[in-house]
Amino acid sequence: MDVIINTSENYRLDRLEACLEEIFSEMGGLEKFVKPGMKVAIKPNLLMAKKPEDAATTHPNIVHVIVKLVQKAGGIVSIVESPGGPYNIPLLKKVYSKTGMEEVADITGAELNFDLRVNKVDNPEALYLKSIQILKPLCEADLIINVAKLKTHGLMVYTGAVKNMFGSIAGLEKSDYHLRMSDNTRFAECLIDIFLATKPSLNIIDAIIGMEGDGPSAGVPKYIGGILASTDAFACDYAALKIIGVDYRKVPVLKLAEERGLFDKEKVNICGADISKLQPDSFDVPAIAREKKTNSLLSFGKFIKKSIHPLPVVTEEYCIGCGKCVVVCPPKAAKIDNNTMIIDYKKCISCFCCHEFCPEKAISIKRNLLGRLLRYRRV
Structure with missing residues (x-):
């Protein structure tokens, strides 16, 4: 090859x-x-x-x-x-x-x-x-x-x-x-x-x-x-x-x-x-969540599961309410309210389609401290 x-x-x-x-x-x-x-x-x-x-x-x-x-x-x-x-x-x-x-x-x-x-x-x-x-x-x-x-x-x-x-x-x-x-x-x-x-x-x-x-x-x-x-x-x-x-x-x-x-x-x-x-001196790659080898973390309950799961987050001052996120969202978790995107996190599957297709770069991926420690790293 x-x-x-x-x-x-x-x-x-x-x-x-x-x-x-x-x-x-x-x-x-x-x-x-x-x-x-x-x-x-x-x-x-x-x-x-x-x-x-x-x-x-x-x-x-x-x-x-x-x-x-x-x-x-x-x-x-x-x-x-x-x-x-x-x-x-x-x-x-x-x-x-x-x-x-x-x-x-x-x-x-x-x-x-x-x-x-x-x-x-x-x-x-x-x-x-x-x-x-x-x-x-x-x-x-x-x-x-x-x-x-x-x-x-x-x-x-x-x-x-x-x-x-x-x-x-x-x-x-x-x-x-x-x-x-x-x-x-x-x-x-x-x-x-x-x-x-x-x-x-x-x-x-x-x-x-x-x-x-x-x-x-x-x-x-x-x-x-x-x-x-x-x-x-x-x-x-x-x-x-x-x-x-x-x-x-x-x-x-x-x-x-x-x-x-x-x-x-x-x-x-x-x-x-x-x-x-x-090869560049550096290349910033947000790495995928690590696959858990055991289910031990899940025994801590829904709070831990939610804490380690990455989520899309809207920056309101950048959002123009165009609605493209609503169109591409597979589980229909996004809506526009008062010209700003709102996410229903109970429906969100973290596919990041909204992040991918936002023309204003108004959506980022949330990586809280616990999530970064357990699921993410920078390559």
């Missing part, structure tokens, strides 16, 4: 083109994957309508260069994504415009997907999701190129290549998965199952500027200066975690993939740029 890493100091098109051409050359040439007339779906991370400089989404210039190289190889390109929130044409237009994808399409002639249909897919390798509804344009593509963004994640520790394919699920159906798979382990297994249903042929991670802190949307842009690529998304994520100094076993998706025999770190061959030259 080769992972090719190359460096790029910035998002200039000429620099990106040279960087990606070198990567594809190391992989045997893009023509190895793209044949003339192939329908190629590029799946970026377009979490929400954020500007490229916010580092919450895949940079449009990386998508631009990949589109041009695929077209040069004879592929017919579409850009496909289901952002957070309702899956409808007005929202897609807003997201494509804000993230720079509309401009990419205008310049390159790539098609922006507005087909809202889904296809039912059998998923025999899945643990839970043996049958699943996937975006129709991804199902019909001859080749999927997964173009992720390196970021932290409040629930899953890190988001990269594997988790990016969660965007192959239409709109608010993603919230349903959060509700049905509300503990970290089951949700991570769900993400793996969804990835297995899509199986992109190429996985690329935009790690030129990643996101640390309260990702995947409210964190801080962090310069790293690299692009990673592999035919194996698990290996690609493993290499990205090595760059930011995170033990892969602290990331539920990688830990569980290893247990399922989908990933073996001993078979990962990292090629290209020296990882040590890309």
Whole structure:
């Protein structure tokens, strides 16, 4: 499982083109994957309508260069994504415009997907999701190129290549998965199952500027200066975690993939740029709650359980009462009262969707002293 890493100091098109051409050359040439007339779906991370400089989404210039190289190889390109929130044409237009994808399409002639249909897919390798509804344009593509963004994640520790394919699920159906798979382990297994249903042929991670802190949307842009690529998304994520100094076993998706025999770190061959030259001096990663080895703490009762459980908290002076948290909240624990978000903690499942999709960064994750001591640490 080769992972090719190359460096790029910035998002200039000429620099990106040279960087990606070198990567594809190391992989045997893009023509190895793209044949003339192939329908190629590029799946970026377009979490929400954020500007490229916010580092919450895949940079449009990386998508631009990949589109041009695929077209040069004879592929017919579409850009496909289901952002957070309702899956409808007005929202897609807003997201494509804000993230720079509309401009990419205008310049390159790539098609922006507005087909809202889904296809039912059998998923025999899945643990839970043996049958699943996937975006129709991804199902019909001859080749999927997964173009992720390196970021932290409040629930899953890190988001990269594997988790990016969660965007192959239409709109608010993603919230349903959060509700049905509300503990970290089951949700991570769900993400793996969804990835297995899509199986992109190429996985690329935009790690030129990643996101640390309260990702995947409210964190801080962090310069790293690299692009990673592999035919194996698990290996690609493993290499990205090595760059930011995170033990892969602290990331539920990688830990569980290893247990399922989908990933073996001993078979990962990292090629290209020296990882040590890309590693930042520090990278702030809010780590996932430790799995308790025993149930002894629960014997102390509901107070202890509540004290160690992380919760979303609204900062009222930042909240504008837009209601996006209400739309994306799986258990319907959020409401707007007097132009401010109110959370019903009896319903809250700590999926942090409200935190993830708040456009004003008005929602943080509460980590009280007891919770930090028992369940959290900084990596």
